[in-house]
Amino acid sequence: MKKIGLVLVVASLWLAANVLAQQQGDIFEALHCGGCHKSDVSAASPSLKEIAGAYQAKEDQLVKYLKGEAGSIVWPADGNLMKRAIEKTKALSDGGRKALADFIMGHGAHGE
Template identity: 30%
Template sequence: MKKILSLILLSIVISFYSCGNKKTNKQPEQITIETNPEVKKEAPKNVEVSPEQTALIKKGQQLFKDKTCITCHLTDTKVVGPSVKDISRIYKEKDADIVAFLKSESDPIVDTNPGQVTIMKANLDSFVKNLKDDELQAIKAYMMSVK
């Protein structure tokens, strides 16, 4: 008998609490739970196309023209050098660093034909050497943004 009484008491207590929750807490709680993942989802997207990144890509695209890279590298057609699209794809696949290549710290991986390498090497040993670190980073950001 005591058991039954305490069980009844317990269920009353439980229903009282859950009722209280429904009235006060449940709704605001659900709203915060629902909005949080959305905020989290948006955050990485914003990181990818942050204003800083967009500005860097723009700067790189301008340098790519100003420094004559564009005369040998068109966006998606091979002319003298490989297209920017191909370079970007291969550097992504191999997880390689364009800045390292431009600083002559890593070997070519896109076109290893010796005649072709000599042409680009002539650039690396001349005007590319005068590019500052932030300019190289911008060029890399632009080239890697081309899909």
């Protein structure tokens, strides 16, 4: 009986983690960020992997950037291309911005 309980707890934790990752990704999709940013291939825009690498151990700074309170560090010369997207991320709740930052950071070397 104990074993079944443990299996259920593990299964529901696994499910919760997946639902969370899904919701984080939903914000990214809902704001149309994926039209420019791919997971791991940088082209006209840096990939999420490249962004996560640049912000490694600096997620707080990434959250500030998404709030419009910090400058860009990845491709600063192209920073104006993010102006409209930043207007959208500024309008998110603090929790929404954190979830979005978590989603981006999940593409770094220690994520996934």
